[in-house]
Amino acid sequence: MNQKAQSLPAPDADYMFTPVPPDARRPTWKQVAVWLGFGYVATGLFIGGTLAGPAGGAGVSFPMALLAIAIAIGMGILFVLTGLLGIIAQRTGLSLALLCRYAYGARGMNLPMLAMGLLALAEDIFESLIAYDIRHIFVPNGHDGNIAPLEIAQRKVKQRHPEVVSAFLPAWWSVIGSRLGDGFFAEWNGLGHGGEGETSITMAVRPDLCDLGKAMRQMPVDSIRIGERVQIMWDIAEVSATGATGDPTWASAEKGSKMLDALVGLVAGSIRQLDETGWRYDLRQ
Known part of the structure; x- marks a missing residue:
């Protein structure tokens, strides 16, 4: 093999950067099998359960015809949206990543790809644990943006491995305040992006990264008030001048030190409680 041949780049076997040629596309019957399973997703099961009523209870109080x-x-x-996606993919031969690039731009495509990447990474981690015969998984989350991908990944894995029990702590910052008592935090129960709680923990762990001389109060009072009933899906620029x-x-x-102690106690106590019951929670067992 000459030097020129050795220097050639590896082929794009997954067609992440080039269209899929006709001779490399999967046959129609395999695609039909995939789309038949498209309806069996967690979101559809949740919606159906809510409409019908969980555990035999009352469902949504709307007439059946309206439902x-x-x-x-x-x-x-x-059906229309997915059908259009299929037609576009069939005519162009482009993967989802490349379609996102045309739809959102070279930079904007990072948003859907990031969510899908986190989801795929989380699924791979859970599947790896299960492959090593780990059936009890505790998942503490440290970032708000990870909540949705982690939840979806755990539910998808649960469908494939019903015997696996996964305990999820999605937002420790929302539950830690109740363990520290009234009056521990000055305002908003210590919440906020870079607020009282997060800054305190960072000061306890990496004080060299903190300069309270630059700290400023930016309380989204309207969102907090409305958030007592519903969650406002705001953009950070709408409620903060600095991103905090x-x-x-x-x-x-x-x-921060007291928060860390309380958080460790919460996680350890939850795992001990699960161990005492053998991680059993299903009334059918």
């Missing part, structure tokens, strides 16, 4: 119309409209919209929320001016290393 049927709503489901038909929703499924119809989904809450009031880090009340933060301290002492508070």
